[in-house]
Amino acid sequence: MAHALSHRPRRQLPKIKTVIVAAVAYVIALIFIFPYVIMLLTSLRSQESLREATILPPVWEWGNLTDFFTSGLVDNLVVTLQVAGGSTVLVLLVALPAAYYTARHNFRFRTGFLILVLITQMFQPTAMLVGIYREFFQFGLVDSVWSLILVNGGFNLAFAVWILNAYFSSIPRELEEAAFIDGNGRFGALFRVTLPLAMPGVITALIFTFIAAWNEFVVALVLATSKENQPLTVALNSFIGQYQVDWQHLFAGSVIATIPVIILFALIERKVVGGLTAGSIK
Known part of the structure; x- marks a missing residue:
């Protein structure tokens, strides 16, 4: 028995470099998580305990979170979901055929077209607010969810x-050519071969567009003039008064506003891993 134990392989300790990298990673993670922890703890404080120098609230006011559902902000949350979801769908419907065509065809001025598309990313909506408002005013789309969808879709x-x-x-073109030999057309090869392999890119574009539209504030503040058409980022301003800020309810609304994004990341993470291998085996 002792002889068998002597030949058992010893468990190796992690290297110093691995420990240092892991420690630095945990410190960076804590730095990024800390503001959200403070936001959550502040949302559970009472108005009287906001100025107390304590980390944990003396009394846990869970009613601050439930007040969100009775304050009318649920409708603004729905508007935010409509804007973010509509912008994401619009971007994917336009970007998929445009990106596929430019990747598979060497047409004239192809590079110039891609550079022109990239240049549009350099313009900030804040610098174009006057022109954006005037354009949507002429089309009668001011104070409309559609205007926010179009703007967020265009800038992403x-x-x-x-x-x-x-x-x-x-993605090698030979994979699509093999699909052509099997009797698939251009669209069949695109949806059965190319898109599954490009799914990580599709998911990345989806995440970027959804979160950018979800967090957008300035354009929505200008275009959405009525409370029922304001996204949650603008509606939360109602807790900021001229002489006082309702911090506990402001942070409670912010906490609830982050939950859909967290759920999206939890769902998308698995799809990204699955998309890395989907379609690679025929």
């Missing part, structure tokens, strides 16, 4: 086109 389109173009270009 360039990133989606470029990243999808890179993924489509990295």
Whole structure:
């Protein structure tokens, strides 16, 4: 028995470099998580305990979170979901064919077209607010969810086109040619072979567009003039008064606003891993 134990392989300790990298990673993670922890703890404080120098609230006010559902902000959360979801769908519908065509066809001025698309990413909505408002005013789309969908979709389109173009270009054309031999047409090869392989890029474009539209504030503040058409980022401003800020309810609304994004990341993470191997085996 002692002889058998002597030949048992010893468990090796992690290297110093691995320990240092892991420690630095945990410290960076804590730095990024700390503001969200403070936001959550502040949302559970009472108005009287906001100025107390304690980390944990003396009394846990769980009613601050439930007040969100009775304050009318649920409708604004629905508007935010409509804007973020509509912008994401619009970007994917436009970016997919544009990126696929530019990746598979060497037409004239192809590079110039891609550079022009990239240049549009350099313009900030804040610098174009006057022109954006005037344009949507002429079309009668001011104070409309559709205007927010169009603006957010337009300003996130360039990133989606470029990243999808890179993924489509990295996929060998021989895979599509093999699909043609099997009797598939252009669309059949696209949806059965190319898109599954490019799914990580599609998911990345989806995440980027959804979160950018979810967090957008300035354009929504200008275009959404009525409370029922305001996304949650703008509606939360109602807790900021001229002489006082309702911090506990402001942070409670912010906590609830982050939950859909966290759920999206939890769902998308598995799809990204699955998309890395989907379609690679025929």
